[in-house]
Amino acid sequence: LFTVCGFAAKLTATLQSGDKVTPFYGENAFVDAYNAAANGDVITLSPGAFKATNIEKSITVIGAYAFSEDLSKTTQFSSPVSISGDNVTLEGVRFVYTLMIEGTDNLIVNRCWIDYLTATQKEGHKYHNNTIFKDCYINDNHAMPLSQNMVLRNCSVNHFNEMNEIGNPALIENCNVTQFAYYKSGVLYRQPYAIYRNCLLGLYNAGSASTPSLSFSAPSEFHNSCFYE
Numbered sequence: 227l228f229t230v231c232g233f234a235a236k237l238t239a240t241l242q243s244g245d246k247v248t249p250f251y252g253e254n255a256f257v258d259a260y261n262a263a264a265n266g267d268v269i270t271l272s273p274g275a276f277k278a279t280n281i282e283k284s285i286t287v288i289g290a291y292a293f294s295e296d297l298s299k300t301t302q303f304s305s306p307v308s309i310s311g312d313n314v315t316l317e318g319v320r321f322v323y324t325l326m327i328e329g330t331d332n333l334i335v336n337r338c339w340i341d342y343l344t345a346t347q348k349e350g351h352k353y354h355n356n357t358i359f360k361d362c363y364i365n366d367n368h369a370m371p372l373s374q375n376m377v378l379r380n381c382s383v384n385h386f387n388e389m390n391e392i393g394n395p396a397l398i399e400n401c402n403v404t405q406f407a408y409y410k411s412g413v414l415y416r417q418p419y420a421i422y423r424n425c426l427l428g429l430y431n432a433g434s435a436s437t438p439s440l441s442f443s444a445p446s447e448f449h450n451s452c453f454y455e
Contacts, residue, residue, distance in 0.1 A: 238272040253277050253304070260285070271301045271319070278303040282311045289318035292339040293363070300339075309333055310348055327354045327369055337361045345369040353394070370396070370418045389418050395445050396420040404428045406453070417446070425451040 239255035241248045241263055250258040256276040259269045265284040273290045275297075281287070289301025302320040309316075310328035320339040327333060327344070329351030335358065343364050345354055353374040362381045370376070370390040377397045385405035390396060398420045406417050406427035417427070425448075 236272060237274040237276060239276070240270045242268045242270070256287075256303075273299050273301055275302050275304040278305045278307045280308040280310060281314055284311050284313040286315040287317070287319060289320070289338075292318050292320040292337060327357060327372075329354055329372075330357070331355045333357045335359045335362055338363075340364045342366045343369045345372040347372065386418050390420075392419055392445065394419070397423075398425060399423045400425070402426040402428075419446050421447045421449070422451045423449045427451055427453050429453060429455050 237252055237255050239250045239259040241250065241259040243262075243264060248259070248262065250256075250262075253275065254277050256269065256271060257279045260279050260281070260283070263269060263283055263285050267283075268286045268288065270288045271290065291300050292302075294300050297320075300320045301318060302322050304322075306324040306326065307321060308326040308328055309330055312331040314330065314332075315334045315336070316338055317336040318338065322341055324342045324344060325340050326346060328346050329348035331354075333354065333356075337360075340362060343366065345368070353372050354369070354376075355374045357369075357373060357375075358377045358379070359381050360379045362378075363383075364381060365384045367383055367386045368388055370386055371388050373390050373396060374394045375396075376390070376394075377399075378401050379397075379399045381401045383401060383403045385403070385408065396418055398418075400423070403417070403425065407429055
């Protein structure tokens with residue numbers, strides 16, 4: 227009992243609202259801090275697994291770290307997270323479940339590890355606009371179709387499962403995309419429309435005897451980028 231209570235006490239969420247700082251403890255600490263937060267506040271999380279809630283307020287969430295194989299050293303959410311608020315910043319958090327973007331404006335995601343990224347519409351907002359990912363790892367990216375002015379910078383992406391609209395090209399800079407164009411179960415998954423700068427772009431096949439062919443569809447542009455198998 228003492229061991230369990232001691233471990234739970236290590237989970238800390240600190241809410242900064244103006245000059246006021248309030249700590250919350252335990253696996254529900256983030257939810258409690260979020261419920262007490264107002265637009266513009268900052269929540270700082272210790273390492274550990276926190277229960278999540280949908281983020282509808284314009285807040286900043288800062289975790290301790292996202293990339294260690296020792297999960298006790300990372301800040302992570304133990305359930306899926308949806309972002310529907312505008313002007314949200316996420317930093318240093320590991321999303322081991324889904325991160326859902328719901329028609330937001332000006333979402334910034336820094337130094338985060340994301341297993342499954344997706345997007346959906348919300349009332350009056352078809353697209354998520356001005357979404358920026360920087361220094362992130364994204365395993366499975368399904369968020370492109372509903373994106374406008376999306377930026378990925380200094381990121382590693384395993385693969386994009388769906389393309390964006392031709393009129394909404396992204397900016398992808400200094401990124402490694404492991405499965406940029408690939409076959410899987412007889413389906414060719416193609417790259418998003420984007421301006422690619424200084425990227426490493428991998429060609430991959432799963433069950434096909436041949437390397438996937440590239441389709442350089444306008445308005446995509448490629449600058450100082452390298453393709454590899």
